[in-house]
Amino acid sequence: MTHQKNVTVIVGDSRKASDRLGYVWDEECRFAFHKLQIALRKLKEYKFTFLENHDVLIETLRSPAEKIDLVLNLCDEGYLNNFWLDSNIPAVLEIFGIPYTGAGPRGFVYCLDKSLMQGIAKDFGIPAPDAVFLDAKDEIGEPSFGFPVIVKPNFGCGSIGITQASVAHSPDELKASVARLREEFKDNPLFR
Numbered sequence: 346m347t348h349q350k351n352v353t354v355i356v357g358d359s360r361k362a363s364d365r366l367g368y369v370w371d372e373e374c375r376f377a378f379h380k381l382q383i384a385l386r387k388l389k390e391y392k393f394t395f396l397e398n399h400d401v402l403i404e405t406l407r408s409p410a411e412k413i414d415l416v417l418n419l420c421d422e423g424y425l426n427n428f429w430l431d432s433n434i435p436a437v438l439e440i441f442g443i444p445y446t447g448a449g450p451r452g453f454v455y456c457l458d459k460s461l462m463q464g465i466a467k468d469f470g471i472p473a474p475d476a477v478f479l480d481a482k483d484e485i486g487e488p489s490f491g492f493p494v495i496v497k498p499n500f501g502c503g504s505i506g507i508t509q510a511s512v513a514h515s516p517d518e519l520k521a522s523v524a525r526l527r528e529e530f531k532d533n534p535l536f537r
Contacts, residue, residue, distance in 0.1 A: 349392040350414040353406075353443075354385065355434060357422030358399040381419075399425050402434075406441055416445040428501065431457065459499050460534075480534050485523050487516055496522040499534040506530060 432453035
């Protein structure tokens, strides 16, 4: 008989609130997670363990019941459902010497900062649209590259903070969009 590989799947903690804007563990998420479990358990050459309780996550990884051959890091909410702690899960896996899928800690940190990623892309010759970084107290001037522009938070993943109201076609729409995001995200910088 062939030895089964032990694969641990880490997901967000459905018992905790998420600080990702607009994200909640709803019935659709629970249904998708249940379907994922069913699909993975059909792979008989692997034994899957699912970790979603972040209160015991580090202890479970430090002293697993069985050797972990691989972690599928599917936790896009971040450690303790805090997206600022996205990089902590792969960092802990690296500390414990556990192989895993997905980006490493540095990749997560880079991806949370849109301005940084744009600078890196341009340094590597990858086309990136012109943009302006706005600190929380910066004046809102007209962009040198013209309209329309999209105003979004500089931090975060995916489309956090981006709505139809993020698209500005005029100076007045730009001011309104910046004001809306500054109110919603308080002192966090914006990117347009």
